[in-house]
Amino acid sequence: MTTEARSLEVGRATSELSLLVDIGSAWTKAAVVGRALGRWRIAAHAAQPSAWDEAELIATLAARLAGRADPRVSARIASLLADAPRIAVHTPARPGRIALAAVSSELSGQAARRAAEAAGWVVVEAVTVDDGRPVVDRLSALQSAEVDAWLIAGGFDEEGGEGALEVAGLVAAARGGGKSPVVWAGSAGLTERVGAFFEPGVLRAVANPRPSADRENLLPLRRYLDGLIERLVERGAARQLAPIGFGRAVAELARASHLRVVGVDLGARYATWASADENGMAESRVVALGGLASPTLTAPGGPARIARGLPLAIDELAVADALQNLRARPGSIPQTDEELAVVHGAARDLLADLAANGPQPQGVDLLIGSGRTIGSAPLPAQAMQLLLDGIRPIGIVQVAIDPAGALGPLGALRDDEIVEGLGTLRDDLLTPLGAAVVCRGGRPGHLSMRVTVHRVGWRSLGPIEVRPGQLEVVPLPRGQVAELEIELDPAVSLSAPRRARRLRASVTGGAVGVVLDARDAPLLLPRRSDDRRTVLSAWRDTFLREVRPPAEGAA
Amino acid sequence: MIEASLHRIHLPRGTVVSVQVGAEIRPDEVIGMRRGAMAPVRVPVTRPLRRQPAEIEELLVVRPGERVEAEQPLALVEGAGVVLAPVAGLVLAASGRDGTLLLAPLAAEETVIGHVRGRVRAVEEGSLVIEVPAARLHGVGGSGEAVHGELVVGVPNPGDELRAGAIDAGATGKILVGGSRASAETLTRARAMGVAGIVLGGVLHKELRDFEAIQRRRREAGGMTGAFGILLVEGFGKVGIDPQLFSWFRAHAGRVASLFGADGLLYVYDAAPLPSRRALAKVGDRVIAHRRPFQGRGGVLVGLMEDLHAAQSGIPTRMALVRFEDGRLAPVPLANIEATVVAEGR
Numbered sequence: 025m026t027t028e029a030r031s032l033e034v035g036r037a038t039s040e041l042s043l044l045v046d047i048g049s050a051w052t053k054a055a056v057v058g059r060a061l062g063r064w065r066i067a068a069h070a071a072q073p074s075a076w077d078e079a080e081l082i083a084t085l086a087a088r089l090a091g092r093a094d095p096r097v098s099a100r101i102a103s104l105l106a107d108a109p110r111i112a113v114h115t116p117a118r119p120g121r122i123a124l125a126a127v128s129s130e131l132s133g134q135a136a137r138r139a140a141e142a143a144g145w146v147v148v149e150a151v152t153v154d155d156g157r158p159v160v161d162r163l164s165a166l167q168s169a170e171v172d173a174w175l176i177a178g179g180f181d182e183e184g185g186e187g188a189l190e191v192a193g194l195v196a197a198a199r200g201g202g203k204s205p206v207v208w209a210g211s212a213g214l215t216e217r218v219g220a221f222f223e224p225g226v227l228r229a230v231a232n233p234r235p236s237a238d239r240e241n242l243l244p245l246r247r248y249l250d251g252l253i254e255r256l257v258e259r260g261a262a263r264q265l266a267p268i269g270f271g272r273a274v275a276e277l278a279r280a281s282h283l284r285v286v287g288v289d290l291g292a293r294y295a296t297w298a299s300a301d302e303n304g305m306a307e308s309r310v311v312a313l314g315g316l317a318s319p320t321l322t323a324p325g326g327p328a329r330i331a332r333g334l335p336l337a338i339d340e341l342a343v344a345d346a347l348q349n350l351r352a353r354p355g356s357i358p359q360t361d362e363e364l365a366v367v368h369g370a371a372r373d374l375l376a377d378l379a380a381n382g383p384q385p386q387g388v389d390l391l392i393g394s395g396r397t398i399g400s401a402p403l404p405a406q407a408m409q410l411l412l413d414g415i416r417p418i419g420i421v422q423v424a425i426d427p428a429g430a431l432g433p434l435g436a437l438r439d440d441e442i443v444e445g446l447g448t449l450r451d452d453l454l455t456p457l458g459a460a461v462v463c464r465g466g467r468p469g470h471l472s473m474r475v476t477v478h479r480v481g482w483r484s485l486g487p488i489e490v491r492p493g494q495l496e497v498v499p500l501p502r503g504q505v506a507e508l509e510i511e512l513d514p515a516v517s518l519s520a521p522r523r524a525r526r527l528r529a530s531v532t533g534g535a536v537g538v539v540l541d542a543r544d545a546p547l548l549l550p551r552r553s554d555d556r557r558t559v560l561s562a563w564r565d566t567f568l569r570e571v572r573p574p575a576e577g578a579a
Numbered sequence: 580m581i582e583a584s585l586h587r588i589h590l591p592r593g594t595v596v597s598v599q600v601g602a603e604i605r606p607d608e609v610i611g612m613r614r615g616a617m618a619p620v621r622v623p624v625t626r627p628l629r630r631q632p633a634e635i636e637e638l639l640v641v642r643p644g645e646r647v648e649a650e651q652p653l654a655l656v657e658g659a660g661v662v663l664a665p666v667a668g669l670v671l672a673a674s675g676r677d678g679t680l681l682l683a684p685l686a687a688e689e690t691v692i693g694h695v696r697g698r699v700r701a702v703e704e705g706s707l708v709i710e711v712p713a714a715r716l717h718g719v720g721g722s723g724e725a726v727h728g729e730l731v732v733g734v735p736n737p738g739d740e741l742r743a744g745a746i747d748a749g750a751t752g753k754i755l756v757g758g759s760r761a762s763a764e765t766l767t768r769a770r771a772m773g774v775a776g777i778v779l780g781g782v783l784h785k786e787l788r789d790f791e792a793i794q795r796r797r798r799e800a801g802g803m804t805g806a807f808g809i810l811l812v813e814g815f816g817k818v819g820i821d822p823q824l825f826s827w828f829r830a831h832a833g834r835v836a837s838l839f840g841a842d843g844l845l846y847v848y849d850a851a852p853l854p855s856r857r858a859l860a861k862v863g864d865r866v867i868a869h870r871r872p873f874q875g876r877g878g879v880l881v882g883l884m885e886d887l888h889a890a891q892s893g894i895p896t897r898m899a900l901v902r903f904e905d906g907r908l909a910p911v912p913l914a915n916i917e918a919t920v921v922a923e924g925r
Contacts, residue, residue: 073914075858084897159671160618163683167592167615170705186674189643190681193672196644197616197683200592202704217636221644322784344784348815349870352719355858356915357894359870364892402893 043085043110044433046266047074050292050317050354051396053429056085056105057449058093066452067092069428071396073355082106113266113432115294116144119312120253123171124150125162125195127178127187127210135233136177136209138381139242142309143249144267144294145173151194153178153187159194166198172256173204175249176218179211181235188214196221205252209233209245246309266291269435270394271298271308276435276442279304283389287431288378288415290371290395291315292354297378299388309381314374316397317351321370330369333549335560338362343369364402368410371397375414376546387519388417392454394426401425404535405497405567408457413563416545418519420461420508420529423536424454456502456534462541466492467515472542478507487511488540493548493559495566496540500533508538516542536567581852583712586844588693590705591615598707602699606727606837610707611691616669616683624654624662625678632678638662639680645670646685653680694725695837696848713837713846714853716824718778719814722787723794723840724806726754728775730836730847732829734758737780738819738875743768750774754836754845756828759819759875763789766809770794776808776838778828778845780875781818808840813867818875821867823854823919852922864918866901868911877919878903884910 044055044066055069068088072081086102093101122145126133129152137147149169151162176192179185188210195206201223208218208229215229231244258265263272267289274287278300289296295314300306313319320326327344334343346366349356358364393399393411401407407425411417430453434445446453466472472492477485479500487509488496500506508529512518518527531538543563550556590596594611598604624639625632638654641647647664655661664682671681697711733741733755741757743765751773761769761779763786769777787809794807812820820828830851837846847853860866866880882900889895890912897913 073858077859080859158618159681160616160683163616163669163671170589186672186676190672193643193670193681196642197646197669197671198592199644200646202592221642324788327784341783341785344788345816346871348720348784349874352811352814353869356870357890357896357912358892359890359912359915360872361892363871364894400894402889402895 041104041108043105043108043112044428044430045110045112046429046432047112047114048266048291048396049115049294049315050074052076052081053396054081054085055428055430055433056089056108064448066428066430066449069430071400071429075355079106111433111436113264113269113436115266115291116258116312118257119144119146119293120173120257121146121148121169121171122173122175122249123148123166123169123195123198124175124177125166125191126150126152126176127154127185127191128152129154131237132177132179132188132210132234135240135242136175136245139209139233139245140175140249141311141314142242142381143246144253144310144312145249146312151191153191163194163198166194167200169198171204173252174199174206175209176206177209177233179214179232180237181212181232183211185211185214189217192218192221205256207245207248207252263436266432267294267296267308267310269432270296271306271310271435272442273431273435273446274298274308274392275300275304275306276439276446277390277392277431278302278306280443280446281390284387285390285392286388286415286417287392287394287426288375288398288411289426289432290374290393290397292317295374295378309378311378314378315395316367316370316374317354318374319351320377321347321373322351326373330366330373332553332556333372333560334365334369335557335564336362336365337557338366367397368401368406371410372414375410376416379415387419388421390422390424391415391417392424392426392431394429394431396429399425399427399429403568404455404457408460408536408539409564409567411457412460412462412539412541413547416462416547417460418462418464418517418545420459420518420531422459422532422534423457424534425457426453427455428453456532458500458534458536458538459531460539460541461508461510461518461529462539462545463512463516463518464545465516466513466542466544468492470513470515472513472516473540474511475540476509477538478509480505490540490542492542492544494542495563497536497566498538498540500531500537502534504533506531506533506538539567581712581714581850583697583710584715585700586695586697586709586711586846588695588707588709590691590707592705594691596702596707598699598702600699600702604693604695604697604699604709606694606696606835607692609690610693612688613691614685614688617686619668619671619681619683620665621674621677621679622653622662622665622682623678624673624680627662628654628656628660630656630678633675635673635675635678635680639673641670643670643672647682653682694727694839695846696835711837711846713848714831714850716810716812716845716847716853718810718812718843718845720811721809721838721840721843722791723776723808725837725839726775726806726808727835727837728752728754730754730756730828730832730834732756732825732832733777736819737822737825740817741765741777741779746772746774748772754778754838756820756825760786760817762786763793766790767793770805770807773805774807775805776810776840778810778812778820778838780811780813780820781816782809782811783817784815808838810838810840810843810845813875814869816871816874821854821875821877821919823865823877823921827851827854854922855920857918857920860899860913860916860918864920866899866916866918868901868903868916870912870915873901873903873909873911873915876903876905880916880918881908883913
């Protein structure tokens with residue numbers, strides 16, 4: 025970890041401090057890292073709207089440290105914080121804008137769009153041969169689009185296809201020269217012919233994301249677009265971008281802990297999904313308009329979808345206005361219960377979307393939630409519910425949050441420093457919420473799972489019976505380890521490599537405990553609104569009620 | 580004295596800019612000319628040249644994406660003939676199936692208007708940068724096109740709803756300042772009456788969507804004339820315009836303004852500085868609240884609570900005590916209010 029060397033004054037106490045700062049589009053999060061009893065700790069953290077000035081942030085952090093800092097430095101704490109070295113990341117100033125032209129909206133168009141969005145691009149205009157618009161409207165739409173780059177996709181590698189040449193011609197006509205680069209991600213056999221439509225050096229061919237009807241290969245295109253956005257929109261210093269830093273920190277965390285880790289960072293504008301295996305091999309997806317100000321939430325059908333998933337009776341019109349206000353003023357906070365319910369409904373929807381548009385989170389050991397909505401939920405149980413409802417991580421998974429927003433800044437360090445930073449702050453970086461056993465499937469009238477919780481040094485709990493559509497929360501405090509003995513119904517899956525009916529797993533507790541979740545994936549909800557709200561309220565109440573241990577079993 | 584701000588005008592591709600750097604432009608001035616494309620036609624290529632359709636690419640002397648003039652050769656075979664472009668247009672594609680070339684004829688030349696007054700600072704690829712000496716109001720949202728017109732205040736009070744009945748022929752070509760809300764019916768009538776734009780404190784999401792859907796259907800059916808823009812100043816729902824800002828609008832009725840709906844921007848020319856907003860309010864500041872249950876209400880910040888306190892939603896945050904204009908004293912998250920500051924000298 026980088027710290028500033030300070031000159032020592034005789035008789036004057038010195039301090040070793042640094043700040044981890046994540047400047048988001050709506051909120052700025054800062055954590056003070058200081059030395060206490062010889063160890064580096066996160067001594068305080070704070071968040072404020074990014075529109076507020078830095079002096080206010082320093083004053084807030086100083087106030088949080090007051091009374092805890094050494095009396096010899098407490099009078100100078102604000103100036104020490106202001107002068108402290110800082111490791112900062114920020115949300116990209118603006119997203120990259122790309123126009124997409126593809127043959128089919130379902131195949132080539134969908135694959136190319138997902139690759140572009142996962143690399144942080146915003147698809148500002150998309151035309152496909154099957155979009156139902158006359159050719160002249162497609163041409164006009166592309167001509168009006170304000171873009172940094174163009175993406176053309178279509179045609180299977182074995183077949184070629186005239187449709188792909190048509191959309192490439194449309195882009196060439198709409199683009200009309202200029203400097204904006206063109207990416208060809210279509211049939212490999214057409215590359216030379218498409219290249220002839222553009223000036224030399226303009227077109228870059230990348231492997232087809234949909235090489236055949238039954239195969240997708242998004243990675244090469246995504247990686248190319250990752251690099252392109254860095255070159256065109258955020259030149260240099262990519263490590264200082266919050267989504268990049270977050271992904272690097274998650275990868276390092278996975279490598280250092282030998283766990284399979286998924287991290288989600290839900291911000292106002294950006295949503296980042298980072299997954300990494302035990303070796304630190306990481307994949308991240310950065311969705312530029314995937315945050316809480318996402319236009320998809322207010323697009324037709326969005327407010328109704330969110331209203332349907334709320335435990336409170338809030339009509340669709342009020343939900344729509346609340347979502348628009350969230351978008352219009354992302355630096356404000358939900359003041360009423362209804363507004364909080366809408367924000368959490370929106371967060372669940374965005375997380376579900378993020379999870380659905382990538383590899384399914386199966387076999388994850390640790391799930392980390394970050395971003396203000398998750399990391400600063402009023403109660404840990406609400407954060408746990410957001411993550412489980414949104415992502416549905418099938419299996420046995422530890423769940424934690426990043427309340428200080430420190431993962432992004434730590435990921436901005438050099439590779440060797442990230443290891444040191446994560447190791448140094450390991451006790452403070454994440455707040456463990458506990459563990460969850462999330463299963464898929466189930467038969468009405470049968471138990472989904474029967475779980476006995478064996479706690480070290482305490483009496484065992486259970487067996488706890490969980491039926492389809494039910495969830496149970498079992499208390500297990502932070503740091504306490506328990507052995508779960510799980511008996512599954514034959515119709516239920518935990519995504520284990522083999523469909524074992526009885527298994528044991530070791531879990532660690534947290535602020536919430538152990539959640540036994542048999543609500544299927546995706547969540548199944550009744551059609552009738554009253555019934556649906558009853559079910560949703562029951563789930564919410566299960567998470568929120570003070571957790572009481574079930575009947576204790578044999579020791 | 581108002582400081583000039585820079586405004587970027589996005590130009591559709593193919594626009595030929597007709598103004599130079601340093602030129603002063605008016606809102607109604609033509610800044611460029613452009614020829615859009617019309618429904619494409621198929622030009623037979625291989626048949627007149629007595630070749631197989633699959634040979635089309637070998638015969639072409641133009642490539643997709645190219646702009647061609649009328650009578651320009653499209654394809655030729657030495658000694659066998661030539662195929663000329665029937666009209667000026669954009670070459671879109673060549674079909675190996677039927678041996679034709681897809682050509683989008685260019686429409687008649689149309690003018691591009693900037694809708695803004697100022698001096699041209701730069702001409703860039705796809706845009707013009709204009710230095711605009713005007714009061715600049717950035718709203719929280721908007722819809723529609725760029726327009727300009729004279730400012731007219733359409734409601735007596737900032738909290739009043741703009742009713743359809745209040746819009747008459749006198750508002751044609753004007754930018755109308757409404758109040759806390761306008762229904763889809765009111766917006767549709769305003770457009771039909773030739774109103775250039777509307778400034779509102781709030782609007783219901785559904786009303787705005789309904790209005791946009793009506794406009795889309797009308798556009799698809801054809802016959803829609805004139806541009807129309809909407810600027811939203813405070814938020815979504817029924818939200819009045821801040822009384823200070825409303826007074827400023829009243830004082831500037833009759834001035835020319837430019838409204839950029841999609842960008843949520845309004846410029847008012849020859850105007851005094853706008854009452855400004857400061858994100859972090861201090862004790863004694865006049866403030867405006869942005870979230871329910873006080874959205875759009877003004878008051879005075881009378882105190883800041885120490886430490887963090889939970890809002891009604893349970894979120895721990897810094898709370899401010901606000902004396903609202905109706906006399907009520909209420910705790911409000913500090914993040915949910917802004918200070919409103921009247922410009923000096925007013």
